[in-house]
Amino acid sequence: MIETAFTKYHPVVNFIFFITAIVMTVVIFHPAALAVSLAASVASAVKFSGKKAVKYFFAFPFFVMILSMILNPLFVHKGLTVLFYIGESPVTVEAFAYGACTAMMVGAVIMWSYCYTQIMTSDRFMAVFGKIAPSTSLVFSMILRFLPRARRQAGKIASAQELLFVPPEEVAAEIEAGAANAADEADGQTSREQTKTTKIKKGMRVMSVLTTWALENSIDTADSMRARGYGLAGRTMYRKYRARPADIICGSLILALLAASVWAKASGVWDFYCYPEIEFGGRPVLPACILLAAMYAVPLVIEVWEDIKWTRSLSKI
Amino acid sequence: MDQITVKDLNFTYPGRDRKALENVSMSIGSGEFVCLCGRTGSGKTTLLRSLKPILAPHGERTGSIRLLGKDMDELTDREAAARIGYVMQNPDNQIVTDKVWHELAFGLENIGMDPEAIRVRVAEMATFFGIHNWFGRDTDSLSGGQKQMLNLAAVMAMQPDVLLLDEPTASLDPVAAVDFLSTVSRISREIGTTIIIIEHRLDEVLPRADRVIVMDEGKIYADGMPAEVGLDLIEKEMPMGRAMPAPLRAYAGCLKEAGGDAVAADEAAGKTLKDEAIGDAPLDVAAGRRWLADAMDGEASSSGKDMTSQETGAAKPGREETEIEIKDIWMRYERNSADVLKGLSLTVKKGEILAIVGGNGAGKSTLMNVIAGAARPYRGKVVRGRRPVGALAQNPQLVFTEDTLEEDLKVASGSEEEMQEIVKKLQLEDLLASHPFDLSGGEQQRAALAKVMLAGAEVLLLDEPTKGLDEGYKEIVENMLKEFTAGGGTVIVTTHDVDFCARTAGRCAMLFDGQITGEGPAGRFFRGNAFYTTAANRMSRGITDSLFAEEIIDAVSEKRKEL
Structure with missing residues (x-):
């Protein structure tokens, strides 16, 4: 989790931005738009x-x-402009262009998702959906609590079981070798397979103990929930994040830029075809591109603006 | 006004003949701080849970319970949830959500509080409990002490009138436990919440409590001021008497030595001496010191020095064989993490009980893992004898695999007789048919100990073997370990239990900052420490220099004979 200028905005604003960015990257298939998205x-x-x-x-x-x-x-091998042949198959400029555009799109989507995971931690995500689906979001929170616990518990169980009886090292080696030999002679099993089956057996035992542990301890958790009034009518939802005017301005700005880009897309500014021949829509792209870039750059602008403000206030000290 | 009134309460669990509660009557006033104690299985938890309607056990119940001025059945669910808070033993299981702030808000969300009001309440609670520094963290990343403090804060956020706590510190280390209990007593003093707490750490709770209720076999055995009840228990030689704070035990012992006759005679004459005795009875170390200095005329005696020579199970150096030798080991878990053990050297002798003590995070568990061979140091050498090692993890639950305790022990052991013998020694007979997870914390601890002993290791590594055990069972475990070493076995324990250490261990080693900073025969080791030692030793430091209450009693009576 990181703390930056952008995380100071309400999670809903963060969420709207990332969804907008990812959707627009996928929807507007145009080299200029994709390049802008990837760069941003x-x-x-x-x-x-x-x-x-x-x-x-x-x-x-x-x-x-x-x-x-x-x-x-x-x-x-679609496309009319052939560059060269590899054996019988033609390699075309159009296929190159399409590959490059797809590459930019995939790269941009992956990087936006990366930004998303950095900013949208579980509690920020819940702040977005808590109001729409409160009980689902509670379950989500409980699962997030349970998973790391269960993983750690499994490790502890395995090591505790193993350490109950540790034979001295030399003796252990002898026993293992002996057992393996005997098994070899008996049914041709290799010692590696032998250890594999014991490993699986051990794993199964840990899983069974882990299941018991989870069930037993969930009784306590259920008690703790009921003891604190879970199940009473009229449950409310505490929100850690409050919407400030800045959030509303920033959110509206993103939505306005989104609307402009959707309009541009609908009116054919972003038309672009690779096959059979590379073909642009024919209308000037630059104004639409600036609007789109502005949208993708919202977090960047916020960050840079914050940096400037920060250095300025520092210089006052 | 009485907040809790219980009248002639009888309770039987379904399918059992014996009553879990028998004719229990008590009334607890607003703002009282009551300590509920008794041996394992005496019905404490059943009684406490009966006071929280939604957690009340199912079974056959007669008698009446009035809570907050209403009959229990008249209380609405909402009132019962918000006005009676309940904190349980296991810190982990009670936490519901993944974030600290969400956990604090959880109860308030349930009772449908306005989000703005929740914001204020959560902030207030976080500040009162010192949680504001880790307010944004994942609940999973907290220490045990922090988790339990969070559970307490989450319950207190609902502003209950009554707070019920069921052994809240049983799984905490001493520092975290004291921290927790002083917060509980702060709630009592500053907020005035009525508190009933079940607690084994009587040393810590009794000085703070207004009143103590002792249960025995489902009945209330005693109910009164801590000093009064404590003296009574010790005088009548009840098992619970041994669990009383050391200063009180020393005082009571001396009172008895001085002439139970005098007290008895006076009782006939009008009880004045006894009342006075109760008034003077020390519950904590400070009061104990004042009393002892008075009794010994403030004179520092040399008797302590005589005792150092007759150590309990003192090591006779030179002759023993070495069981395990650790030479200058360095250990860390990840390439870029800090060193946990830093050039540690330690020799374990065959047939001794070695106690490794030290604070949290000093590296005790890591050292145990290294000895057991589960962790490898990146530098240094561990030389182990040719004897099998058995290690017991701190959480006893981890070692059970089967559906009943009997099957579980059978998996571990070779022979039936051996099993029967150990089962008998640890008094597990009645529990054999139960599922290991259904046992209480102390019972699980004993069962796990049985399992590791049955596995046939000759070197035992025990991590906190006395956790959750009451005084009686502690003694059984102590005797078993002594027997085990007498038979040639070697035992290494890590523990926070100083009294257990002083009584059982031949040698103690203090682990601090990844190194052994001090070691020696237990008696000398503890007499040399000012803080990390038994309560009796802290109380008698510079006066009689005793380790146990019994030694103080002897010293005082000897002094009296001199006069």
Whole structure:
């Protein structure tokens, strides 16, 4: 979880932004729009998480993009402008262009999702949906509490069982070798298979103990919930986040920019076709592109603006 | 006005013949701080749960319970939820949500409080309980003490009139436990909430409580001021008497030595001496010191020094074989994490009981894992003998695998007789048919101990073996461990229980900051410490320098003979 200028805005604003960004990236299939989205997503990720984001970019989406750029022209032979032939199959400019656009789209979506996971922690997510589905969001919260606990408990059970009786090391080695030999002679099983079955058996035992543990302890949890009045009529929902005027302004701005881009898309500004020949809609793209870029850049602008304000207030001290 | 009135309450669990509660009557006034104690299985929890309607056990009930001026059945669910708070034993199981702030708000959401009002209440509670520093954290990342404090705060957020606590510190370490109990007593003093607490740490609770109720076999055995009840229990040699704070036990013992006759005679004459005795009875170390200094005329005696020579099970150096030798080990869990053990060296001798003491996070559990071979140090050497090792994890629940205790123990043991013997020694006969998870904390601890002993290891590693045990069972465990080592076994325990250490261990080693900072025969070790030692030792430091209440009693009576 990180704390930045953008997380100071209400989770609903954060959520609207990310959904808008991801949907618009997928919907507007146009090299300029995709390039803007990719650039903004990478820049935002770096602004939020610094070096970690750069590492992530080169570890995962970068490779997916390269793959897409190489594989599409190799396997798709549509398109009229042939560059060269590999054996019998033509490699076309159009397939290249399509591969490049898909690469940018996938890269941008992955990077926006990365930003999303950095900003939208479980409690911010719940703040968005708590009001719409309060009981579901409580269950969600309980699951989030349970999972890490169960994982840790499983580890503890396994080690506690193992340590109940630890034979001395040398003796243990002898026994194991002996047992394996005997098994070998008996039915040709290898010692590796032998340890595999014991491993599975051990795993099953841990799972069975873990299940008992979860059921037994959930009785306590249920008691604790009822003791604090769970199940009474008229449950309310505490909201940790309050909407400020800035949230409303920022949210409306995102929605207005979204509306403008949707209108641009609907009126054909963003028309773009790869096959059979690369073809643009014919209308000037620049104004629409600026509007779209403005939308993608909302968190960046907020971050930079905050930085400026911060240095200014520092200089006053 | 009385907030809780119980009259002739009888209760029987379905399918049982014996009554869990028998003719229980009590009334508790507004703002009282009551400690409810008794041995395991005496009906404390049944009584406490009966006072919270939604948690009341099912079974056959007669008699009446009045809560908050109403009959229990007239109380609405909403009132019962908000006005009677209940904190249970296990800190983990009570937490419902994944965020600290959400947990605080949970109860208030349930009773349908306005979100704005919740905001204020949550802030107020977080500040009162010192939670504001970890308000935004995941509940999963908290320590046990913090978790239990959160549970208390989450209950108190509903502003209950009555707060019921069922062994809330049973799974906490001493520092966290004292912290928790002082917060409870702060609630009593500053908010005036009526409190009933079941607690084994009587040293900590009795000085703070207004009143103590002792239960025995489903009946109320005694009900009164802590000093009065305590003296009575010790005088009548009730098992609960041994659980009383050391200063009180020393005082009562001396009173008896000085002449039970005098008291008895005076009782006939009008009870004045006894009343006076109750007034003087010390419950905590400070009062104990004042009394003892008075009794010994403030004179520092040398008797303590004589005792160091006759250590309990003191090591006779030179002759013993070495069981385990640890040389300069360094250990960390992850490449970039901090070192947990930093150049630790330790020698364990064959046939001894070695206690490793130290605060939380000092590396005790890590050291145990290294000895058991579950963790490998990245530098240094561990030389283990050719004897099998058995380790018992701190949470006894982890070792059970079967559906009944009997099957579980059979899995571990070779022979039937061996099993019967250990079962008998640990008094587990009646529990054999139960599911291991259905046992209480102390019962589970004993059952787990039986399992590890049956597994046949000759070197035992026990992590907090006395956790959740009452005084009587502690003694049984102590004797078993002594017998085990007499038979050639070696025992290494980590513990926070100083009294257990002083009585049982031959040698103590203090672990601090990843190293052994001090070690020695238990008696000398504790006499050398000013804080980390028994209550009796703190009380008698510089006066008689005794380790146990019994030693103080002897010293005082000797002094009296001199006069």
